[in-house]
Amino acid sequence: MSQVDEVLHQHRERAQTRDLRLEGLTKEFASFTAVKALDLVVPTGTFFALLGPSGCGKTTTLRMVAGLETPTSGRILLGDDDVTYTKPYKRPVNTVFQNYALFPHLDIAENVAFGLKRRGIKDVKGAVAEMLELTELSTQATKTPGQLSGGQQQRVALARALINRPEVLLLDEPLGALDLKLRRSMQVELKRIQSEVGLTFVHVTHDQEEAMTMADVVAVMNGGVIEQMGSPTELYDNPRTTFVANFLGQSNLVAGEIIGVDGDVVKADMHGTTVSVPRERAHATSGKGWIGVRPEKVLIARTGERIDAPGNHMTGAVVTDASFIGVSTQYRVRMAWGQEITAFEQNTGLREVLAPGTPVDVSWRPEFAFLLDASQDVTAGLGEV
Amino acid sequence: MTPLQRVGRWIGDHLVLALGVLVIVYLVVPIAIVALMSFNDSSGSRNVYKFQEFTVSNWANPCKPEGLCDAVSTSIQIGLLATIVATTLGTLAAFALARHRFRGRSGANMLIFLPMASPEIVMGSSLLALFVAAGFGGQLGFWTIFIAHVMFCLSFVIITVKARLSGLDDNLEQAAMDLYATEAQTFWRVTFPLVFPGILAAALLSFSLSFDDFIISNLNAGQTVTFPMFVWGAAQRGVPMQVNVIGTAMFVIALALVLAGGWNQRRRATAKAA
Numbered sequence: 001m002s003q004v005d006e007v008l009h010q011h012r013e014r015a016q017t018r019d020l021r022l023e024g025l026t027k028e029f030a031s032f033t034a035v036k037a038l039d040l041v042v043p044t045g046t047f048f049a050l051l052g053p054s055g056c057g058k059t060t061t062l063r064m065v066a067g068l069e070t071p072t073s074g075r076i077l078l079g080d081d082d083v084t085y086t087k088p089y090k091r092p093v094n095t096v097f098q099n100y101a102l103f104p105h106l107d108i109a110e111n112v113a114f115g116l117k118r119r120g121i122k123d124v125k126g127a128v129a130e131m132l133e134l135t136e137l138s139t140q141a142t143k144t145p146g147q148l149s150g151g152q153q154q155r156v157a158l159a160r161a162l163i164n165r166p167e168v169l170l171l172d173e174p175l176g177a178l179d180l181k182l183r184r185s186m187q188v189e190l191k192r193i194q195s196e197v198g199l200t201f202v203h204v205t206h207d208q209e210e211a212m213t214m215a216d217v218v219a220v221m222n223g224g225v226i227e228q229m230g231s232p233t234e235l236y237d238n239p240r241t242t243f244v245a246n247f248l249g250q251s252n253l254v255a256g257e258i259i260g261v262d263g264d265v266v267k268a269d270m271h272g273t274t275v276s277v278p279r280e281r282a283h284a285t286s287g288k289g290w291i292g293v294r295p296e297k298v299l300i301a302r303t304g305e306r307i308d309a310p311g312n313h314m315t316g317a318v319v320t321d322a323s324f325i326g327v328s329t330q331y332r333v334r335m336a337w338g339q340e341i342t343a344f345e346q347n348t349g350l351r352e353v354l355a356p357g358t359p360v361d362v363s364w365r366p367e368f369a370f371l372l373d374a375s376q377d378v379t380a381g382l383g384e385v
Numbered sequence: 386m387t388p389l390q391r392v393g394r395w396i397g398d399h400l401v402l403a404l405g406v407l408v409i410v411y412l413v414v415p416i417a418i419v420a421l422m423s424f425n426d427s428s429g430s431r432n433v434y435k436f437q438e439f440t441v442s443n444w445a446n447p448c449k450p451e452g453l454c455d456a457v458s459t460s461i462q463i464g465l466l467a468t469i470v471a472t473t474l475g476t477l478a479a480f481a482l483a484r485h486r487f488r489g490r491s492g493a494n495m496l497i498f499l500p501m502a503s504p505e506i507v508m509g510s511s512l513l514a515l516f517v518a519a520g521f522g523g524q525l526g527f528w529t530i531f532i533a534h535v536m537f538c539l540s541f542v543i544i545t546v547k548a549r550l551s552g553l554d555d556n557l558e559q560a561a562m563d564l565y566a567t568e569a570q571t572f573w574r575v576t577f578p579l580v581f582p583g584i585l586a587a588a589l590l591s592f593s594l595s596f597d598d599f600i601i602s603n604l605n606a607g608q609t610v611t612f613p614m615f616v617w618g619a620a621q622r623g624v625p626m627q628v629n630v631i632g633t634a635m636f637v638i639a640l641a642l643v644l645a646g647g648w649n650q651r652r653r654a655t656a657k658a659a
Contacts, residue, residue, distance in 0.1 A: 067564070068559050
């Protein structure tokens with residue numbers, strides 16, 4: 001086995017069983033607390049996304065894991081090793097920086113070889129060539145970073161970090177500077193590379209679509225704390241806070257009085273209509289609540305027409321706005337109690353677009369609704385990036 | 386197109402070029418005169434500023450005028466020493482000012498501009514007053530000139546290197562550390578190579594400032610004579626043609642350095658592209 005292979009092999013062996021754990025991690029700056037007592041476990045080999053608006057503490061968390069920021073308190077563990085105060089160059093962790101931070105005075109191959117050489121590995125040619133192959137940069141090896149496009153630079157940054165086979169790869173908004181189309185293809189690429197190399201990826205982003213597309217587990221961060229953590233479907237279908245409901249996709253949140261638990265469901269009175277919410281999606285069981293439903297789950301039909309949903313029909317609603325976007329139509333509907341809600345309807349071709357002013361009935365299947373504690377700000381997470 | 390328009394178009398197309406050529410002529414003519422006069426045989430004529438006869442004897446015996454080569458050698462020694470000391474101290478100071486926050490930082494940033502902003506005659510006379518007051522009035526010479534030159538070169542070095550540093554993305558150093566480079570490796574592998582062009586520029590600037598300085602040197606020189614002082618002294622009687630030789634040689638050396646630098650850069654670029 002060559003020297004490189006040996007080192008990489010050792011790393012992979014160790015990486016098998018080593019989770020990244022953050023325990024009570026806190027970072028206070030002079031005027032504010034960026035991260036508040038964060039507890040988090042990232043299992044080995046997962047693609048983990050830290051999602052949140054700017055200033056939520058996600059980048060600070062990442063920098064603490066990289067060793068570029070010293071925590072005020074708390075611990076960072078890799079397996080059983082406490083790396084909280086370990087120097088960045090002694091951690092088996094590498095970072096893909098937001099602006100890539102490629103070394104402008106070195107060519108692409110030298111950039112990629114940098115980490116291996118610093119660890120005293122002399123023969124790096126094979127490993128570099130292999131990594132350039134993986135990131136489709138073989139023809140660019142002798143160019144300097146300034147001669148590459150944004151997407152190519154991004155891949156160099158990735159190759160430069162990946163070649164070290166870190167136990168944890170940190171990605172700080174790595175696709176933020178790319179245009180939409182390139183971003184989409186890089187998302188797929190990143191996901192492919194991650195499953196190929198099987199390393200733990202911690203990806204920081206404010207783009208909820210990006211987080212959901214790529215990550216196995218998403219942690220939604222807000223104001224220095226994790227609001228909710230889970231798989232993308234879990235977070236989307238069963239948000240626990242208004243922030244998650246609004247930041248991750250869109251939600252209709254309607255005020256209601258909770259009646260109480262009834263078997264598998266929690267019943268609530270919503271402006272005179274009794275609606276039921278599955279027990280496991282109800283995050284409040286008494287008092288006032290927000291009844292939430294995603295726009296694509298809201299069904300509408302002309303008054304009197306049949307709606308394919310077993311729930312209650314709410315009558316007396318009027319379409320106020322309809323925008324046809326091809327694949328679907330987005331409706332704004334004013335309910336009988338005056339609130340406007342949003343409904344997305346697939347363009348299945350069964351019906352023409354309903355014009356504004358059309359009286360409609362509204363319904364949704366009860367199992368798609370969720371119930372949140374009304375003490376929270378209903379607008380939390382709206383319009384934040 | 387009417388002829389008038391055509392003339393207008395022609396002027397429009399060539400005006401910038403013509404002006405550019407004029408500016409270059411304006412810059413080069415004095416140097417050309419110096420180069421020409423270095424081949425002037427001024428012996429037997431009272432008017433040394435007039436070209437008499439072509440000769441290479443000035444180039445063959447550049448040290449013929451008494452004291453000229455001593456003065457040049459003094460200037461080069463002071464220039465090199467002052468450059469080394471000012472570049473080292475200035476680079477360290479630039480790193481401190483660019484990288485660290487400390488009490489008095491903004492004050493220091495302001496004070497650095499003072500030697501550049503104050504008239505040389507003021508700097509020179511106050512330095513003389515300082516040396517005399519400190520009891521070094523009898524020792525004026527090589528070392529007092531050296532101290533004075535380090536002082537004014539420092540400002541230029543600090544400002545040049547600091548500009549280079551502030552243009553440097555500090556993520557690069559973090560990236561290096563992230564990629565297993567220790568603090569020392571980060572400095573020598575990333576920071577220094579990136580700041581080096583700034584340091585080199587500062588050193589070249591220091592040397593030419595020191596070599597060129599007359600006013601401050603003259604006030605603090607005692608019995609020592611630098612090259613500019615020699616020229617000034619000689620000009621009272623008629624500048625020996627060898628001064629033109631020295632001037633031309635300096636120019637040629639500087640030009641060669643610049644060309645070599647450019648050639649080296651281009652060679653590396655093509656080597657990489659190949």
